[in-house]
Amino acid sequence: MKPIVKKVLMGVGGVVLVGALGGGVWAWTQVSAFSASMDKVYDVPVPKLKVVATPELIARGKHLASSLAGCGMRDCHGPALAGGKTMDVGPLGKFTAPNITSAGLGAVYSDGELARLIGHGITKTGKSVRFMPSHEVNWLPDSDVQAIIAYVRSKPAVEKPNGLFELGLLAKILDRQDAVVVDVARRIDHDKKEDVPAPEPTAAYGKFIARLCMGCHGEHYGGGPIPGAPSDFPIPSNITPDETGLKSWTYADFTKMLDTGVRKNGKKLDPFMPLEALEQMNDIERKALWAFLKTLKPRPMGSR
Template structure:
């Protein structure tokens, strides 16, 4: 009996050593991952964006019938409320929100973007905005929890319009807790199972100055649908993705998925009401996107639909 107890005690001690050793290794690896610096290019663009002529050329602000800043504000408001899910992470007032609160995995809170106390963008210039939004890299060069892979295709004009709009918002005094990883999260980061956008993006390629011409076209739809890549991947065939425990795999958006048999009106209903043609409802986190769908125009939703229908039929990866 004593021999059995000694064996059990020895195995328990060995397990404890393995667990503690693994945790210490994961903690050091995670700290190293979060502390490293990533080089990016430095860009510059005007904020607010100048007025634009019908052919895309810069116009004459003095002769414009619409104040360029007011036009940028209106475009920026639409971008934030209809095309880019800023509020999902940064809160409705953009003064800070919850990205993930799932310990022992991780806690990630969208920082305060306003000009109030605790606002992280108060001293941002164009290049700082570019690094954070389109590269997932902070002003100190360290990787952010920002899902920049969804915003890589954002043009200079769109980013300038969004900045103009954010700077016009009422200041919110709120200091947001920094990104934290729990024991499981440390292991995921250490093993590479939880990645950062900064590691998946090019950092020295040029960005488009302006978005494609708006219209019910595949090209414009591809631009709008780029924000879907964070969950549905760049192949749009869906599958598993980093998220809170319990979130289901993302759906296949190519014609190989159920969407291949949807009509335009059925697609619009899914995007605005969250109800599929078979009567089932979409699940979290797709429910967070319904506000964007409701704010989009019929033309914008048609463009996305045309783009998704144009994709090659791709089976969801295992």
């Protein structure tokens, strides 16, 4: 072997070895930080709450559970709320949302504990819930949270064991890098009470709804691959009013996409985009969301 080639190979090997050792220590610190944070018991009291269900409250809760809050999506708790489909996200893990009917966790949680879970991402034990996106819906006003609880309680008991939940090492590391959200409660400011405007077709209300889009389209809505997701995963679009985003779109294009799943360019939307819930948004919610997206600063595709 020519010395120069040998030298190069040794160099590469050395880098790989040092990388593996250094990376191993780094990964270990990340994973321990993740575990420590997940073990934290939060000092957030359970609100004293007994939800008095009315048909109107249950109807509002049903709307929210199938649209903005997304509880009933197939990949979440499922339409019967008895547990959803298992999501297989490659090296991140396999996740199944549990049965929350009264034959499942619904029997274990009080109304106050459910309200704390939705509002703070804190489970019955006082520790953070994993993955359930409370940080995206914790702006919902108390009346809406009560509506969701009333709806959950109105569903028939379904006997069904909870599915697989396996957290990959990579998910723990990426959580610490703020690339994915597993440790939900640490993302929430538990002292903050949001000042949410009434549900009207305004950008001010739409800004809250648009939190639902951040996990995929990015914190600035600039789109691009989801960090850590397998390479064959669909790439969320740029939804800012940029040339590479929604600049040429009208409100009619947007609602048509929600109703038919077809984008302005005539292509069918990848099913990863959660139309199942977003198509259930009512006129007020759709208009508010659109009004907000129009106020965004244009950003290039991939800026997340």
